[in-house]
Amino acid sequence: MASSRADLLQGTLDLLILQTLQREPLHGWAISRRIRERSASVLEINQGSLYPALYRLEERGLILADEGLSEQGRRVRVYRLSAAGRKHLVSEVAGWRLFSRAVDLILSPA
Secondary structure (H helix, E strand, C coil), rough: CCCCCCCCCCCCHHHHHHHHHHHCCCCCHHHHHHHHHHHHHHCEHHHHHHHHHHHHHHHHCCEEEEEECCCCCCEEEEEEEEEHHHHHHHHHHHHHHHHHHHHHHHHHHC
Protein backbone atom coordinates (compact mmCIF):
# COMPACT_ATOMS: atom_id res chain seq x y z
CA MET A 1 0.00 0.00 0.00
CA ALA A 2 2.61 2.52 1.02
CA SER A 3 6.35 2.68 1.06
CA SER A 4 7.08 3.40 4.68
CA ARG A 5 8.95 2.31 7.73
CA ALA A 6 5.57 1.34 9.16
CA ASP A 7 3.03 -0.48 7.02
CA LEU A 8 -0.33 1.26 6.82
CA LEU A 9 -3.48 -0.62 7.73
CA GLN A 10 -6.12 -0.97 5.03
CA GLY A 11 -8.02 2.32 4.77
CA THR A 12 -5.49 4.29 6.79
CA LEU A 13 -4.11 6.07 3.73
CA ASP A 14 -7.57 7.44 2.94
CA LEU A 15 -7.84 8.78 6.49
CA LEU A 16 -4.40 10.42 6.27
CA ILE A 17 -5.27 12.06 2.96
CA LEU A 18 -8.60 13.40 4.24
CA GLN A 19 -6.97 14.74 7.41
CA THR A 20 -4.21 16.39 5.39
CA LEU A 21 -6.72 18.07 3.08
CA GLN A 22 -8.74 19.34 6.05
CA ARG A 23 -6.22 22.15 6.53
CA GLU A 24 -5.98 23.31 2.91
CA PRO A 25 -6.31 22.16 -0.72
CA LEU A 26 -3.12 20.51 -2.03
CA HIS A 27 -1.84 18.72 -5.11
CA GLY A 28 -0.75 15.08 -4.92
CA TRP A 29 2.96 15.54 -4.33
CA ALA A 30 2.25 18.15 -1.62
CA ILE A 31 -0.13 15.72 0.12
CA SER A 32 2.60 13.07 0.15
CA ARG A 33 5.17 15.58 1.41
CA ARG A 34 2.83 16.85 4.16
CA ILE A 35 2.14 13.30 5.40
CA ARG A 36 5.88 12.60 5.48
CA GLU A 37 6.60 15.83 7.36
CA ARG A 38 3.77 15.42 9.89
CA SER A 39 4.82 11.81 10.59
CA ALA A 40 8.45 12.81 11.24
CA SER A 41 9.42 10.94 8.03
CA VAL A 42 8.01 7.62 9.27
CA LEU A 43 5.33 7.49 6.57
CA GLU A 44 6.40 7.94 2.97
CA ILE A 45 3.55 7.49 0.53
CA ASN A 46 4.60 6.50 -2.98
CA GLN A 47 2.76 7.68 -6.08
CA GLY A 48 1.62 4.13 -6.84
CA SER A 49 -0.42 4.20 -3.63
CA LEU A 50 -1.31 7.89 -3.44
CA TYR A 51 -2.95 8.49 -6.80
CA PRO A 52 -5.25 5.43 -6.76
CA ALA A 53 -6.37 6.56 -3.28
CA LEU A 54 -7.02 10.10 -4.54
CA TYR A 55 -9.04 8.81 -7.49
CA ARG A 56 -11.00 6.48 -5.18
CA LEU A 57 -11.79 9.32 -2.76
CA GLU A 58 -12.82 11.58 -5.63
CA GLU A 59 -15.05 8.85 -7.09
CA ARG A 60 -16.73 8.44 -3.67
CA GLY A 61 -17.38 12.20 -3.54
CA LEU A 62 -15.17 12.74 -0.48
CA ILE A 63 -12.72 15.03 -2.27
CA LEU A 64 -12.99 17.39 -5.23
CA ALA A 65 -10.27 18.20 -7.77
CA ASP A 66 -9.61 21.49 -9.55
CA GLU A 67 -6.89 22.65 -11.92
CA GLY A 68 -4.15 24.63 -10.22
CA LEU A 69 -0.46 25.47 -10.29
CA SER A 70 2.35 23.87 -8.33
CA GLU A 71 5.02 25.88 -6.53
CA GLN A 72 7.09 25.54 -9.72
CA GLY A 73 4.27 26.90 -11.89
CA ARG A 74 3.26 23.54 -13.38
CA ARG A 75 -0.38 22.66 -13.97
CA VAL A 76 -1.58 20.18 -11.37
CA ARG A 77 -4.81 18.79 -9.94
CA VAL A 78 -5.47 20.39 -6.57
CA TYR A 79 -7.59 18.33 -4.19
CA ARG A 80 -9.89 19.61 -1.46
CA LEU A 81 -12.38 18.07 0.93
CA SER A 82 -16.03 18.04 -0.03
CA ALA A 83 -18.79 18.49 2.55
CA ALA A 84 -19.29 14.71 2.49
CA GLY A 85 -15.54 14.30 3.01
CA ARG A 86 -15.59 16.51 6.10
CA LYS A 87 -18.45 14.50 7.57
CA HIS A 88 -16.74 11.20 6.72
CA LEU A 89 -13.49 12.41 8.27
CA VAL A 90 -15.15 13.10 11.63
CA SER A 91 -16.53 9.55 11.67
CA GLU A 92 -13.25 7.97 10.58
CA VAL A 93 -11.19 9.87 13.17
CA ALA A 94 -13.54 8.72 15.93
CA GLY A 95 -13.24 5.12 14.72
CA TRP A 96 -9.45 5.36 14.48
CA ARG A 97 -9.15 6.74 18.02
CA LEU A 98 -11.31 3.91 19.38
CA PHE A 99 -9.21 1.34 17.50
CA SER A 100 -5.95 2.95 18.63
CA ARG A 101 -7.02 2.96 22.30
CA ALA A 102 -7.97 -0.71 22.06
CA VAL A 103 -4.57 -1.64 20.58
CA ASP A 104 -2.80 0.43 23.26
CA LEU A 105 -4.70 -1.48 25.94
CA ILE A 106 -3.60 -4.81 24.47
CA LEU A 107 0.03 -3.69 24.13
CA SER A 108 0.22 -2.28 27.67
CA PRO A 109 1.71 -4.42 30.40
CA ALA A 110 -1.01 -6.29 32.26
